[in-house]
Amino acid sequence: MTTDTFERPQATPTPPGFGRTRRVFRVLRQGRYGRRTVRIVSVPVDGTVLLARTYWRWIKADDYAGTDDLKFLESVRTRRRRTAWMVGGGYVLSSSLGAYMVGGSAAVLAAGAVVSVGTAAEAVKRVKARPRPFAFPGKGKGGTPGEDLVVRAAIAAKLGRAEGMRLASPVLAEDGGWSTVLQLAPGDRARACLGKEGAFASALGTGEPQVFFQPLDEHAGQLAVFVAKADPFLRVYPSPFIGRTEPWDFWQGIPAGVNGRGGVEWLRLVDASLIVAGEPRAGKSAAVNGILAAAALAPTVRMHLWDGKGAGDHRPWRRIAHTAEKRNAQGLLAHLKKMQAQMERVFDMLDEVGGPTRLTPDLCRQLGIDVELTVVDETRYYVSSPWGEEIVEAMVDIASRGPAAGVLLVLATQRTTKEGIPPKLKGVCSLRWAMRCADSTASNAVLGPGAVGAGYDASDIPRSHRGVGILDADGADPSRLRSYFLDDEGTDLVDVAAVAYELRRAAGTLPPAEQEVAADPAEEILAAMGEADRMHTGDLVEALGPGWSAARIAQVLKPYGIGPGQVVIDGINRNGYRRADLEALFAAV
Numbered sequence: 264m265t266t267d268t269f270e271r272p273q274a275t276p277t278p279p280g281f282g283r284t285r286r287v288f289r290v291l292r293q294g295r296y297g298r299r300t301v302r303i304v305s306v307p308v309d310g311t312v313l314l315a316r317t318y319w320r321w322i323k324a325d326d327y328a329g330t331d332d333l334k335f336l337e338s339v340r341t342r343r344r345r346t347a348w349m350v351g352g353g354y355v356l357s358s359s360l361g362a363y364m365v366g367g368s369a370a371v372l373a374a375g376a377v378v379s380v381g382t383a384a385e386a387v388k389r390v391k392a393r394p395r396p397f398a399f400p401g402k403g404k405g406g407t408p409g410e411d412l413v414v415r416a417a418i419a420a421k422l423g424r425a426e427g428m429r430l431a432s433p434v435l436a437e438d439g440g441w442s443t444v445l446q447l448a449p450g451d452r453a454r455a456c457l458g459k460e461g462a463f464a465s466a467l468g469t470g471e472p473q474v475f476f477q478p479l480d481e482h483a484g485q486l487a488v489f490v491a492k493a494d495p496f497l498r499v500y501p502s503p504f505i506g507r508t509e510p511w512d513f514w515q516g517i518p519a520g521v522n523g524r525g526g527v528e529w530l531r532l533v534d535a536s537l538i539v540a541g542e543p544r545a546g547k548s549a550a551v552n553g554i555l556a557a558a559a560l561a562p563t564v565r566m567h568l569w570d571g572k573g574a575g576d577h578r579p580w581r582r583i584a585h586t587a588e589k590r591n592a593q594g595l596l597a598h599l600k601k602m603q604a605q606m607e608r609v610f611d612m613l614d615e616v617g618g619p620t621r622l623t624p625d626l627c628r629q630l631g632i633d634v635e636l637t638v639v640d641e642t643r644y645y646v647s648s649p650w651g652e653e654i655v656e657a658m659v660d661i662a663s664r665g666p667a668a669g670v671l672l673v674l675a676t677q678r679t680t681k682e683g684i685p686p687k688l689k690g691v692c693s694l695r696w697a698m699r700c701a702d703s704t705a706s707n708a709v710l711g712p713g714a715v716g717a718g719y720d721a722s723d724i725p726r727s728h729r730g731v732g733i734l735d736a737d738g739a740d741p742s743r744l745r746s747y748f749l750d751d752e753g754t755d756l757v758d759v760a761a762v763a764y765e766l767r768r769a770a771g772t773l774p775p776a777e778q779e780v781a782a783d784p785a786e787e788i789l790a791a792m793g794e795a796d797r798m799h800t801g802d803l804v805e806a807l808g809p810g811w812s813a814a815r816i817a818q819v820l821k822p823y824g825i826g827p828g829q830v831v832i833d834g835i836n837r838n839g840y841r842r843a844d845l846e847a848l849f850a851a852v
Contacts, residue, residue, distance in 0.1 A: 322347050326429075407434045407441040408467070413488070414445075420462035422486070423451035431485055439525055440473070440491040446484065453478035453486040457718025463488075472496055472725070475523040476718075478740070495523050495745075496728045502747035504556040504759050508818055510766055513561035513634060514624050517554055519696075519734055520744040528744045530554070530694070530736050533634065536662035536672040537736075538689060540679045540709045541698025541721065546730030548576055550696055550746045551638065551675050552756060555580055559763035562770035563633040567602075569595050571644030576751070579760040583767055585774045586637075592648035595639070599657035602670050605635055606661070609668035622669040634669045637661075642676040643683040655685050662691040679708040695741075697721035698732040710735055754812060761815030769822075784819045789845040797830045799839040816840075823848050 320326075324339045410430050418425045427448035434443045447453060453476075460474040467474070473491040500521045504511070516529040530537070532554065541547050558564045559580060567586035568577040581587040588594050612630050613620055627633045639645060645654050662672050674692065676683040679700060684692075689708075697709035699721055706721040707714050710733060714720070719741045721733050730748065735741040749755045767773045768784065791806040792798050798806070800813050807816075817827060820840075825848065830839030 318347075407436050410434055410443075413443060413467070416463055416466035417445055419466035420459055422447065422456045422459060422463065424448040431482075437489070437524075439493075439495065440489055442487065442489045442524075444479070445486045445488055447486065449484065452483055454483075454717070456486050458715075458720065459718075464490075470494055472523075472728070475743075489524050491523060495521075495525065496731045496743075498745070499748050500745060502553060502556060502749045502755065502759075504553075504560060504747075505749070505755055506814075507560065507759075508762055508814075508821075510562055510770075511557055511560035512624075513558060513564050517557040518747065519550070519553060519736075520730075520732075520746040522742050522744045528734055528736075528742055530696075530734065532636075532671055532673070532694070533666060533669070535666050535693040536691070537674070537694040537696065538684060538692045538709065539673065539675045539696045539698070540683070541677070541700055541732065543677050544729065545698035545724075546732065546746060547675055547677070547698050548751065549730050549748060550698065550732065551576075551640065551673065552749045552751060553747050554673060555638065556749060556756075556759050556763075558634075558636050559583055559760060560766065561634075562763075562767045562772045563627070565633065565635050565772075567598060567635065567637040569598070569637070569639045569645070571639065571641030576640060577638075579751075579756040583760065583763050583773065590644065592645050592650045592654065595645050596650045596654050596657065598637070599654065599661065602635060602637060602661055602665065603657060606665055606668040606670050609670075613668075621667040627669070632669065634671060636671045636673070638673045638675070640675045642674045643678045646685060646688075647682060655688050659688050659691055662688065679705040695735040696732055697735075698730075699724040699726065699728070706733075710741065714741070758812050758814045761812045762818055765815060765818040784815075785823065785845070785848065788816060788819065788840075789842070792840070792842050792845070796842045797832060797839060798842075799830060799832060799835075799837045800827055801837070803840060 322340070322343050324343060410433070413434060414428055414430060417423070417428060422428075422445065425448075427446075429446050430443055431446035432442075432444035434441055445453075447456075456476055457478070460476055461471040463476075464471040464474045467490065469490060472494045475489045475491075477487040477489075479485045479487055503518055514533055516531040519528045519530040522528050537554075539547055539550050555566065555568075555577075558566055566580065566584040568580060568584045568588070569586070569591070570577050570589045573589040575589075577584070577587060586598060588598075609622060609630075609632060612632075613622070613626070616626070616630070619626065622632075639658075645651065648654070658672060658674070661670055665671060672692070674684060674688075678684075695710050697706055700706040700709065702722050703715045703720055706719075709721065710719055714735075715722075719733050719735075724731050724733075724743075728745070731743065731745045733741050733743050749759065764773070765784070787807065788803070791803060793806070800816065803816065804811050804813055813827075820826065825840070825844050827838040827840060829836055830841065832839070
């Protein structure tokens with residue numbers, strides 16, 4: 264008799280505990296837990312294979328396979344094969360020696376070390392491949408980027424052809440950033456990369472002002488790359504002349520400012536004439552004041568200041584300048600003619616002495632002459648005056664021949680057009696310093712035609728970078744720098760000018776009018792104390808009047824062994840001077 268009832272066949276009884284094990288394996292074979300388990304178990308095997316493949320690719324120099332320099336490629340392969348033989352031989356020898364001395368466990372340990380390295384390499388690879396990068400909580404970004412990242416960024420920025428592009432130097436950490444050397448593909452020039460810092464910064468994920476390129480002189484296809492951790496031009500760099508009390512050697516050059524890598528950029532002004540130009544409030548005055556500070560602290564340099572703006576920018580330097588005039592075009596023309604006569608006189612002296620045809624420090628001492636520095640601020644006022652044509656002709660003559668005779672010219676202007684500095688005058692001033700400009704045309708007007716195309720564009724300087732400019736000097740490539748800061752609204756300029764005054768007084772090189780007035784500044788200090796038997800330094804500076812500072816008082820009295828000390832007046836203890844010390848000085852005389 265048949266029925267329609269379904270009956271499940273009786274299965275063979277399952278041994279105790281075996282069903283649970285089978286269920287576990289079934290779960291592991293399917294689903295995410297199974298896949299994850301298989302991946303974890305395969306790490307040592309995959310890692311060891313990866314290690315072997317990587318080692319073999321390294322021996323074959325696959326990382327240089329794209330180069331067209333076959334000789335270089337073969338030298339790399341030969342060196343790596345030699346290294347591989349040495350490492351392999353050392354591994355076999357050490358394993359054999361360990362097996363002989365310790366037993367078979369040494370070979371097992373050696374093989375285990377290789378597998379461990381492979382396991383670690385595979386684990387790192389898989390961690391990096393995670394959709395979300397693995398990181399410990401609280402760990403910030405830092406260090407240097409990988410070489411592949413730098414090369415990919417260079418390719419994305421179109422610095423050159425991708426085939427053959429590599430790094431010629433490791434990525435090295437430096438103070439304030441990191442650096443490397445990029446090897447471009449054969450035939451690509453490093454200079455063509457200038458001006459593409461912004462594209463490279465975008466590809467690298469950093470700020471444009473933090474990237475700096477520099478072609479290497481020894482290899483036209485190599486580009487030095489420096490990337491700062493933060494924008495270096497947002498910092499203020501105090502002038503090295505602040506607090507200086509020793510004379511400065513003007514012939515060694517002028518520290519103009521600090522470049523993006525933190526290095527000092529120098530300006531050797533005795534070799535050529537200089538143009539400083541840029542928009543208003545871009546930092547032109549700071550650049551000029553740095554030059555004047557260096558000249559002022561060099562006691563034998565004669566300074567001639569012509570201010571076309573007339574706002575008193577040169578006020579701190581007037582007492583030590585042999586000429587200080589405001590808005591006097593006819594007077595400037597007369598001065599330039601005197602400088603032309605000085606040039607002829609020096610050239611005649613050089614001809615009579617024989618030897619070098621250019622003035623040198625030794626010849627200056629021998630002939631009793633030195634540098635004549637003329638600074639013309641707001642040149643447009645003078646060249647557009649009724650005497651402008653004659654002024655330009657005289658300036659052209661001085662700028663072209665004057666440096667050989669120690670007659671130097673510094674022209675500053677806010678107008679970069681031909682009305683500011685005529686083209687024929689600009690052509691003979693080989694030193695250029697461009698602060699921020701309105702556009703690329705204005706930048707080219709300062710640095711020369713083609714400068715923007717070569718990657719030097721002062722219009723790219725952000726407005727927040729006051730005092731930053733591009734300096735083309737000393738025959739080297741132009742460099743971006745931030746000029747040293749001398750606070751013209753505080754005491755920096757006054758203090759430096761006061762020290763310069765004392766250095767020139769001691770050397771006997773003050774202008775004639777000042778030499779008559781300031782015969783003995785120590786006597787002025789004593790007179791300023793009046794009937795007081797002691798006085799705080801701040802009160803003494805106020806009693807002495809304009810042109811005096813704490814630094815100047817100390818400089819005047821230092822040769823006599825008198826310095827500031829603690830002085831108590833009305834219960835207030837501050838640095839100051841005692842009248843008895845000064846009176847003893849004059850009594851001894």
